Amino acid sequence: MHQIMPSAKALDLARQVLRIEGDAVLALVDRIDGAFLQALALILNCQGRVIVSGMGKSGHVGRKIASTLASTGTPAYFVHPGEATHGDLGMITRDDVLIALSNSGESAELLTIVPIIKRQGAKLISITGKPQSSLAIESDVHLDAAVAQEACPLNLAPTASTTAALALGDALAIALLDSRGFGAEDFARSHPGGTIGRRLLTHVRDVMRAGPAVPEIVPETSVPDAILEISRGGIGMTAVVTSERQVIGIVTDGDLRRAFAKGQDLRTLSAADIMTRGPRSIGPDRLAVEAVEMMEQHKINQLPVVDPSGILLGALNMHDLFKAKVI
CATH class of the missing domain: 3.10.580.10 (CBS-domain)
Known part of the structure; x- marks a missing residue:
């Protein structure tokens, strides 16, 4: 079987991907403003849970954000928007806050459930790359995760945009952690089965x-x-x-x-x-x-x-x- 060997161009491309994604994350720094504080306030005053939702690659990022929130003191879980329209909307209550991720801000599955969620009184935070999108406009708070370009040479595959959304989710989680006074022992209680738990809970x-x-x-x-x-x-x-x-x-x-x-x-x-x-x-x-x-x-x-x-x-x-x- 003929083996395909990568060329030196592959190294240049890999480095370019990292530069583009790094620039995309750094560009978010100047967007941490009043909207970010409003999002924090909504979550800190939430009487229920934080629900994170998104389709496709945004969904994968959403699962990680929900996991990070839960492990750092903010009760959260992921709901798939497609499943939500087939019964899982019952998992969301008026006391909850929904974080919806969509780079285009036009995800049909998310836009289908948004009116229902808002009608029952839950709050909506969106993370999109299009501040004028339907999802951004319908949100109580919109966080701008726009990127200048994807790292994909075709500018098609979600790469820089998903990295930016993930980083913004991490920024939320850590800001919430600090606001709640969540400490090392609290973190260990969320990780009793791992190395972190053993290190922080073993006397x-x-x-x-x-x-x-x-x-x-x-x-x-x-x-x-x-x-x-x-x-x-x-x-x-x-x-x-x-x-x-x-x-x-x-x-x-x-x-x-x-x-x-x-x-x-x-x-x-x-x-x-x-x-x-x-x-x-x-x-x-x-x-x-x-x-x-x-x-x-x-x-x-x-x-x-x-x-x-x-x-x-x-x-x-x-x-x-x-x-x-x-x-």
Whole structure:
């Protein structure tokens, strides 16, 4: 079978596509004005949901906008305009706001449902490339997403126009996020099954080793016995605690190597002789990602977990964080 090889022209064309689409998005900056604020106000004061709708490529963009809104604190979902005329209009109530996308602003499917939606009292925000289009005129608020040209060499395939509409939808979502005071923990609650959720919802107490699994010794413990405790714990260190279990130091593999390198007879030493005093520690209610940051910043692999008085509660190492998929 004869293979078709791309020419150098393909690279030039690809770069041109990116330039055209980048220019289309940048052109939107000067159009963020009073109409954008009106759209924000409609959504912020909405007592129902935000419904996003569009046909064809605009529909695909609309689905992504609805998803972004929902994950950033604005309850939203997508309704296909064709399905809407066959029963799905019942999903839209007078308390809702509809965001309708159509580059031409003349999508027949959207224009069919607009009068019904407005009759029942729902508000309409349109995103089109034609401010004088039927959809724009019928809207409570119109957002202009016009582009100078499509990135397609034929100036036909929706490319720059869909990119511009998507970017405008993202601008809406993030402005709404900020207006609602939507924070990192709110975002994590919308993403409990993914990496973001794990990073923002997992606390040290959720991943630390506790109880008998935590290696600990007292200062008088001999180094050979400390080595046995380090081996038992399996995290490369043991905490050194007072009789009240307050952490005063740790003995790590590194401490053992440094003592050996000095020519010291480890059999005659105690934990107090070689331990790292005043070690870094972390509280159980801190986020696990903070433990990761602390370990990376100070180039350590283990942390004792303590209460506000310094009493040993647990321990964790980098492997525990990898296992929990925090990293």
